[in-house]
Amino acid sequence: MNIELELRKEHSKANSSRIGNYILENPNELNHLVNLLLSKREVISQRSGMVISYIYDQSPTLFTIRLKERIISYFIQEEEYEVAVKRNIARILQSMEIPEKYHSNLFNKTLALMVSPKEAIAVRAFCMQILYNLTSIYPELKTELILSLENILLLNKDAGIQSRGKRILKSLKKS
Numbered sequence: 001m002n003i004e005l006e007l008r009k010e011h012s013k014a015n016s017s018r019i020g021n022y023i024l025e026n027p028n029e030l031n032h033l034v035n036l037l038l039s040k041r042e043v044i045s046q047r048s049g050m051v052i053s054y055i056y057d058q059s060p061t062l063f064t065i066r067l068k069e070r071i072i073s074y075f076i077q078e079e080e081y082e083v084a085v086k087r088n089i090a091r092i093l094q095s096m097e098i099p100e101k102y103h104s105n106l107f108n109k110t111l112a113l114m115v116s117p118k119e120a121i122a123v124r125a126f127c128m129q130i131l132y133n134l135t136s137i138y139p140e141l142k143t144e145l146i147l148s149l150e151n152i153l154l155l156n157k158d159a160g161i162q163s164r165g166k167r168i169l170k171s172l173k174k175s
Contacts, residue, residue, distance in 0.1 A: 001026075003033060007047040016047070016074065020054035027062050030055065035069055037089075038074050042082060049088030056092040058120075068096060076105045083120045086113075090126035093131065107134050115148055117156065124152075125164040132168045146172050 001022050009015060023029045037048035051117040052071075055062060063071075074081075075089045090110070098106060113119050119127075128149065135142045149169045151164075152161060 001029075003029060004044060007036065007051070009071045011043075011047055011050075013050075016050040016054050019051045020058065023051070023055055024058055024062070030062055030067065031097055034070060038070065038086065040081065046082050046084035049082075049085045053091055056096075060096070063096070064094075065099065069099060069102075071099060072096075072102050072106065076102065076109045078166075083123065087120060087122045087126070090123050090130065094126045094129040098134075103134060103137065106169060107131065111144075111148065115152060121158050121160040125160050128164050128168050132171065135172065136175075142172055142175070 001019070003019060003023075006015065006019050019033075023033055033048055033051060036044050037052055039045055039048075039058070071089055072093065075093065090113075091127050093106075110130045110173070114124050114127040114131060116124070131145050133140075135145055146169065149172075153165045153169070
């Protein structure tokens with residue numbers, strides 16, 4: 001299968017699933033898909049993100065340390081990339097075991113994204129979960145996250161922000 005050609009054909013869940021299933025059967029192609037995700041080619045990067053999400057949901061163990069590090073590094077370092085790419089990377093990072101050497105930079109990046117009113121709601125909500133996960137490793141960061149969440153909940157009435165924010169805030173205050 002020519003993955004890039006298939007990604008160009010259409011933007012649909014069915015196409016993403018079909019490509020994802022192909023990669024699940026041919027895991028050596030996952031590195032190529034990650035290259036497409038990080039390529040900064042608008043349509044290809046966006047559609048690759050959907051497939052990456054699908055594959056991660058089906059088989060997170062396919063993501064080697066090296067692939068995880070490439071994705072995390074890109075997410076932390078990149079300033080300008082498509083919201084769909086950012087959303088899909090944040091989506092998988094919220095359930096990924098993050099290598100310790102990225103914790104500090106990831107905390108700073110996700111906190112900045114979470115508090116930014118310009119960010120997409122889904123990106124902000126996924127960042128809330130990433131930050132919450134990091135506070136289980138670094139409990140001293142809970143206060144900062146609680147204060148940030150309380151402020152966001154006061155200023156933003158979007159349902160996705162309210163729902164995820166309240167749930168995480170409740171968990172933080174219980175622990």
